[in-house]
Amino acid sequence: MVQQIATRINDCAIKLANVNGTGSASANSLLMRSVFRMGIPVSGKNLFPSNIQGLPTWYEIRINRDGHTSRALDYDLVVAMNAQTYAQDIREVREGGYVLYDSSWPLDPDLNRSDVSFLGIPLARMCNEHFRSPRERILMKNISYAGALAAALNIELDVISGVLDETYAGKEKLRASNALALQLGYDYALDHFECPLPFSLERMDATGDKILIDGNTATALGCLYAGATVAAWYPITPATSVMDNFTALCKKYRRDPESGECNYLIIQAEDELAALAIVVGASWNGARAFTSTAGPGISLMNELLGLAYYTEIPAVVVDVQRVGPSTGMPTRTQQGDILACAYASHGDTKHILLFPSNPAECFDFAVRAFDLAERFQTPVIMLSDLDIGMNDWVVPRLTWDEGYRPDRGRVLSRDDLDQVARFFRYSDDDENYVTPRTLPGVDARGAYFTRGSGHNKLGGYTEDPAQYQEVIDRLARKHGAAAAFVPEPIIEERGTRIGVVTIGSGDLAVREAVDLLDRSGVRTDLMRIRGFPFSADVQGFLERHEINYVVEQNRDGQLRSLLVLETCTPKDKLRSVLAYGGYPLSAFQVVEGIMKGLEA
Amino acid sequence: MVQQIATRINDCAIKLANVNGTGSASANSLLMRSVFRMGIPVSGKNLFPSNIQGLPTWYEIRINRDGHTSRALDYDLVVAMNAQTYAQDIREVREGGYVLYDSSWPLDPDLNRSDVSFLGIPLARMCNEHFRSPRERILMKNISYAGALAAALNIELDVISGVLDETYAGKEKLRASNALALQLGYDYALDHFECPLPFSLERMDATGDKILIDGNTATALGCLYAGATVAAWYPITPATSVMDNFTALCKKYRRDPESGECNYLIIQAEDELAALAIVVGASWNGARAFTSTAGPGISLMNELLGLAYYTEIPAVVVDVQRVGPSTGMPTRTQQGDILACAYASHGDTKHILLFPSNPAECFDFAVRAFDLAERFQTPVIMLSDLDIGMNDWVVPRLTWDEGYRPDRGRVLSRDDLDQVARFFRYSDDDENYVTPRTLPGVDARGAYFTRGSGHNKLGGYTEDPAQYQEVIDRLARKHGAAAAFVPEPIIEERGTRIGVVTIGSGDLAVREAVDLLDRSGVRTDLMRIRGFPFSADVQGFLERHEINYVVEQNRDGQLRSLLVLETCTPKDKLRSVLAYGGYPLSAFQVVEGIMKGLEA
Amino acid sequence: MPSITKPKVTHPGLRKNELELTVRDYEGAMSTLCAGCGHDSVTAALVQALWELSVPPHMIAKLSGIGCSSKTTAYFAAGAHGFNSVHGRMPAIATGANAANRDLLYVGISGDGDSLSIGLGHLSHAIRRNVRMLYIIENNGVYGLTKGQFSASADIGSRSKRGEPNTVMPIDPVMLGLSIGATFVARAFSGDKQQLVPILKAAARHRGFALVDVTSPCVTFNDHEGSTKSYLYTREHDLKVTSTDFVPPAPEILATIPPTGHALIPMHDGSLVRFHAVPPDYDPTNRVAVMDYLQQHHDRGEVVTGLLYVDESVEDVHELNNTSHIPLAQLPYERLCPGADALERLQERFR
Amino acid sequence: MPSITKPKVTHPGLRKNELELTVRDYEGAMSTLCAGCGHDSVTAALVQALWELSVPPHMIAKLSGIGCSSKTTAYFAAGAHGFNSVHGRMPAIATGANAANRDLLYVGISGDGDSLSIGLGHLSHAIRRNVRMLYIIENNGVYGLTKGQFSASADIGSRSKRGEPNTVMPIDPVMLGLSIGATFVARAFSGDKQQLVPILKAAARHRGFALVDVTSPCVTFNDHEGSTKSYLYTREHDLKVTSTDFVPPAPEILATIPPTGHALIPMHDGSLVRFHAVPPDYDPTNRVAVMDYLQQHHDRGEVVTGLLYVDESVEDVHELNNTSHIPLAQLPYERLCPGADALERLQERFR
């Protein structure tokens, strides 16, 4: 018997099960965007296969008036559009929940569950009746279920039609078909189901001036605003859309209005080694340049990261992490490249890392990545991930300070060279242990020889121990100095004895977990780390807490490892809470992990 | 005024300064080998440039009756054959020491030092008188100074001529020239200097049945005896001679006596990525295969190391470490690839590492590397270094247990498959979490699909969190299980409160340092780690000591980092003693580092 | 999931090959590629060719890199070991596999992205070494799996799905192969099974590295006007040079595929390949003339297909190195270890 | 140490170029290569060519990989920035450098190991992109710096210093370049400055990627009989196709190097290159004919030198992409940042 669930407003989780390549993505994001426009906090997570067409794909929408929109683990409503995964999808509905399915064909009685309600809607039949082309018949089924959901959840019809109308502005025929499909679903639901369902929506004002954006688009915007002119890349999921977006933005904003010339050059490289090599070459030559990649690309970039580190050439790398090791699960999320990036390349190397937690920070940190890379003349790797990069997030509207000017670091102009008796590339370090560089094409007095082989502080070749050490010792100090320049940690502290430490896309889930723990009487403080090397604030927080739970999305506790090595905190103060199956982190996983730790 | 130094027997340090490409290497190793044949502990360190001809090169011989043959930092005698470096070389002689130089031309008076004795010998003039061809005139100068040193140090003429005779056996003309040159130097020294010098040699019996061998030759021998049949490599200093030797050995020992066919295939690959790819392909297909490389190669092999780790394919990689980062100093030694190897590749990965400390262990560990790689179906990286690999070391004679049979690990034959209901690649793990594999070409029932993408324990493709985790969790346990199989640490313990921990080529210097510390009243215990993952013994030693000084040859304390992360030892019990200028470690550096630590 | 097991229904009436196997025995998992993908046609031709050749499935080793094309190793010969490795490195992995066991038939499957960008060096060097294998490039001018970027084989002027024109000069694997000494070069069109099957059979029996460039349209990202790798374009511009029939030594198959044509090329294993030369004077053994011919036609915008060049006189990697005829992976340890005495003796030189 | 500063003694009588610089101003650090190394001859020719071209030294960027050959970037143009990078990646690094600043003259120096093995993919793709640069392969058939292993350009049958014969087919960078669409391909011999200097000058002025393969013997590891990259062999088998004189637009130099020959090829910058065609009907603009010609001579064991192929009609990477004429690295930030308003506006689509 189906147990009635209590009425809830603006608090539910919905899972949509589809077949990839059937056009469900637009229907799903239509739904999510409509909720967003109703002012309600919402998240959408796309769980898609590494395949182009015909395999199962899911979309999860979490709606929560308190802003807790990390991934839910059980669903009030499942839209089951993929016969291949019916069994699993129906299993995942919570007790008392609902399954919406295409009743054009009878449902296998074996799949029946007595504790959930089945809402059948003859989507295929309806669409076959109303649409002619096979293409439309497939696509409109999706819009129809969106219509049905609008009715079931009480999404304002105006809002959802409004989004559709905008989407198909200027394409009247398409607009009309979509509007019809939406209405078909809507009406059918109103006629046949008890709408709204116990969990339904109501306009509120929590999204205010916010925007709905994915991290890769925001990263591209950041690179655009940072003044990057050269980009090189090799296609790889989930990083590809960084460059797709950067390309589109450059076409729009970087064409000279008079000459039509392009104030940028984007090169699709032959592989990731070349992509970073191009960035290194361009940066050496004075351009702001970057590449975007994922784990396998980071592995391939190891040698060149070491070159840039040792020759002190700025280089910005965006790593949109996916599940490793090896090819792993290319369309799943993880934070598994932390150690690989921190110490990338043979020999003694350390790199600057940035950890954005959402698209807004992707935008900010992308800009800061260039400033840091040029200020410290070294690679900076921004570690985003698939969850941030490819899902739409609700974040504060991006703003731009017109006063911003790129920090190009210590670059000597011709005039500067006039002031210098003789220029030596690796001498005369400043308070951050950075030495001045010169650019090719400026002045013969600035000419020097860049080499990845042993060099002394004059830039000359050396095999002398003391001369060699002098330079690499300074590099170690320089890396340390960057701690004061990377984004400071976000700390929310109430003087409890338990610290919860996280990074990147773990943010929302961890915040929700802290709330949930509070409610069960476990008070904790929160720190989200945003950069490496770690600043004194990071150290301070860890010290002030008896135990710190380090929540991250990988098997080996890589952030914890980095904290163990690169802060003075005793190891036993740092405990791991890990989730690494490839789906975005859920608050329940965090709570479970911390509770287990506390009980142990 | 030159102060007379006290008479010493079998205890001195000699530095020979030459120009590379002038044939000095054979004269220098002639000297070293002669000392060795006199039964006296000796070491020879070649400090050569990354260049083919015309640059300074040094050879250092340390002779010590107690077996303390780590690098000396000041020299009793310098043979100054390179005008370019006279100044530096003469500066490095200890007070009361000697400079032997070519007096065919007058020495610049500025170079004079009142506290050392100058032994002039007109090498060029003598050789021009006695030899005709320009080639001989250059080469024989070297043999002549060897002769002079023989007289000065009291090297038995029989012994040194004996070595020469063996070297040129069958080449009568060459032999005669060399013998003459030797005698010229010998006689001149006897006639003109007070021979022997205060530090001189006397036959003893400390080298007994030992041999003089370099690590790369020993590694090649190990690979030969392990039964490696496929080798792939890309030339790189200082690893090249591993493959040169393996090739020569195979030619001699692996040609089928009847058919003349080669029971091996060595492929010079197009790059290091290909070299490891070839090894992975061959190992997947059932051959024992390996590659040898240095730091830059390790960086390039990152992606394929991750593939082999995740697909569980054995792969043996020999990393003969040199100075990093980047191209660094290719002809200098360092231990800078420890972290890069331990966690090589993006995503969660951990590899098995072996740390030989001398050529004898290179031989042993090479064999064990194959056994471990096949037993654990994973990459095994043997971390040698330039000092071990390219210098001649006095080590115990290598022996071979005829009972040895390769541990091929869990490989199912056709018969085995008869016993199995159905074979699944990643199921049925044993006590070490290893699952059985099958080889291509054996039986269709054993056919499976190897993939670096997400797979479940059946070997099927998966994007399911639980299925994915099940496999990679087992991989973590499997890596842990290897701790009991890697070579156990060498521990010499007397119950002191100070542990001295080292690795690889640090061994000799650290042992000497322990002795020196003893003499100044600082009693310490010694542990040399030989494998990763760390065994319980490693953990135990660290625990038993209040402070552990971790002596290693890199800037960032990479072994210490690994110990911090991978044992339960509190961080503050682990302190670094570092030397990383690129020359082989000296006991004095270790003593200095530990004393500083103790004083702090 | 990309490897859904295909229900195996054996029709009693199916023809059998020499090994008493039906064509079904050479199939693999169900394809998860897009409906109509050219790569699936290549798989079908491969299944047919392997069946016709009567290769025992377990004596096949299937290797690939990463890409839609590289997935196809899962879709044939379920009884063979497969290795879906990493992007671009398959030629080197196959080189290693071949080194370990010269007795297997190596089928390498790659894409134009996998082979001509990230893997170009490895492909070129596997060609030089004449590693004995059948190497198929399923060439669609795009990166299918990463959603439609141009690959290095995209022709100048062809337009991507988003309408952008390609401006960079293409790499033609056929010309590349010929210029670095490939000993077997063929090109075919995935949609033309009649030409493809015999080419694959000849390639499988070639003494060394057999490069087969198959134009294999991506229906999702590159099958539209403006793309020279589309069905439309290829069907129109396809200029057949030679149609190849494979004539294996066993008489049964001789009977089913009647030999026609003029040039008889002996394969390494004694079998013969017949060419239906179009034009009649086409000589697939003269490298200079072949390159000339291809260039001429290329300049006219024509895609020449057929077995374009073959040289059976060049030794493969094992012959060049005089490697043991017993596969290295199967040599007993006793034949590999020189023994304790030898170790004792050889150390004399270390005294 | 490999970069010993050379004492700069300026003879007052030295000739000056348009910039009032003497040839000394184009020299670099003292070479640390072996006495007699072919690479030093290339350096000398390069110094001469750059001087004759009157390029301001600081407008040159010198890039290389790793190898003896790659060290030579230190031995010329002390007033230019140099970048001795990592093994095999220089073509990609140069691509990036060029992307940032189209105004410099890029001189890339590589070896056959650096370019044809580890760097083959990058070289090929830089060629395809037509990155404007002078790219020299100092080709000696061996890995000099790692002591004499065969490189991918070692000819079959040539013997290493240890007496082992090479058994693997060589990659000829000239044929490779032509087969993947190179727009400028030349070959010369390091010992023949008279031919080399004008080729380098023409290459420096080429509109796109200029590939110059210089046979440059390694005296230490490969200058012995049996090696086709030795002085002996090359001097005997050298077959000159075209001798190239560079005729820059400035009249002074026109006067000193009198033009002769038949084919006049206009360079991108308006200057003209004259060919002394040998044979007289040699046409360096017909790719098909060039490849044919080279193959024919190659089959006779002849090394053809000269400016072998040139096409000035193909746009370089910047022209193809319509990049700003002001070097990207020099664009003021104000022209790059769309500003706060644009950011505000564009976010409408994220509502």
Ligand SMILES: Cc1ncc(C[n+]2csc(CCOP(=O)(O)OP(=O)(O)O)c2C)c(N)n1
């Ligand atoms: C090192 C690395 N870089 C990038 C990728 C992403 N990637 C997967 S497939 C592919 C290209 C596939 O193109 P192609 O080989 O032509 O195959 P197709 O899908 O067109 O058949 C790329 C770039 C990867 N898997 N590994």
Ligand SMILES: Cc1ncc(C[n+]2csc(CCOP(=O)(O)OP(=O)(O)O)c2C)c(N)n1
């Ligand atoms: C990644 C990497 N692998 C290997 C090497 C070692 N290495 C240095 S130079 C060289 C080959 C040089 O050959 P080539 O380019 O022909 O130059 P040559 O010395 O013959 O002029 C190699 C393999 C390296 N520096 N980096």
Ligand code: SF4
């Ligand atoms: S995307 Fe293209 S190449 Fe990939 S499966 Fe679909 S049709 Fe085939």
Ligand code: SF4
């Ligand atoms: S080894 Fe050969 S290539 Fe290197 S410097 Fe000497 S002669 Fe030149």
Ligand SMILES: [Mg+2]
């Ligand atoms: Mg493709």
Ligand SMILES: [Mg+2]
């Ligand atoms: Mg070379």
